[in-house]
Amino acid sequence: MSGPDPRAYRRTIGLFATGVTVVAASDGAAVVGMTANAVCSVSLAPLLLLVCVGRTARLAAHLAPGTPFSVNVLRTDQEVLARYFAGGWRHLPRPEFRFEPWGAGHRLVGALASIRCTIDRCLDGGDHWIVLGRVTDLHDGGPPADPLLFFAGRYRALAPLAAEVPPEVVGPDGVSVYYEEWSAAPPAAPVEPGE
Numbered sequence: 001m002s003g004p005d006p007r008a009y010r011r012t013i014g015l016f017a018t019g020v021t022v023v024a025a026s027d028g029a030a031v032v033g034m035t036a037n038a039v040c041s042v043s044l045a046p047l048l049l050l051v052c053v054g055r056t057a058r059l060a061a062h063l064a065p066g067t068p069f070s071v072n073v074l075r076t077d078q079e080v081l082a083r084y085f086a087g088g089w090r091h092l093p094r095p096e097f098r099f100e101p102w103g104a105g106h107r108l109v110g111a112l113a114s115i116r117c118t119i120d121r122c123l124d125g126g127d128h129w130i131v132l133g134r135v136t137d138l139h140d141g142g143p144p145a146d147p148l149l150f151f152a153g154r155y156r157a158l159a160p161l162a163a164e165v166p167p168e169v170v171g172p173d174g175v176s177v178y179y180e181e182w183s184a185a186p187p188a189a190p191v192e193p194g195e
């Protein structure tokens with residue numbers, strides 16, 4: 001196989017800072033959770049997100065189309081849960097956590113936010129499955145809190161920027177990501193890749 005060494009790739013892509021989630025799939029009353037940061041919003045119409053799940057992870061056995069799952073965004077003070085659901089927990093007892101029924105699935109109580117989905121499709125993603133989920137409900141975890149982050153192989157917390165771009169340059173409303181936030185005009189027709 002040519003191209004960069006997989007470990008070098010892992011180090012480099014690890015410089016792309018992410019949040020940390022626990023993805024929980026429900027199999028009847030049983031819940032299988034896995035720490036995941038390969039989570040990405042895909043589409044607003046319809047609402048779709050994706051999660052990449054290793055083919056050998058226990059969660060992979062629960063990925064049939066139609067299966068309910070939740071993406072639970074962890075708070076800074078939930079690093080122990082990230083470690084527990086990544087299989088790196090060597091101590092007894094296990095950390096405190098609870099899954100609560102949520103529609104046909106479950107959510108992790110105390111998460112910063114939870115997104116409920118139903119599996120639409122699982123696509124071939126090499127040694128992972130690309131799990132495309134239809135978003136069916138949202139849960140805001142309550143009092144504002146900071147997210148747990150993952151960067152360069154370590155858990156991290158947010159820190160303020162040393163020098164923010166002044167509001168007179170960018171306007172007062174923060175960052176706009178989606179096109180319709182820039183104007184009231186309907187979004188332009190999608191551009192085909194490569195155009």
Ligand SMILES: Cc1cc2nc3c(=O)[nH]c(=O)nc-3n(C[C@H](O)[C@H](O)[C@H](O)COP(=O)(O)O)c2cc1C
Binds near residue numbers: 056087
């Ligand atoms: C910060 C972090 C992020 C992770 N993200 C993913 C991910 O997006 N997809 C995945 O399949 N595994 C991911 N993993 C690895 C799984 O959490 C771990 O390998 C898995 O729980 C082990 O599989 P098991 O549940 O079968 O023991 C991540 C691990 C960590 C520590």
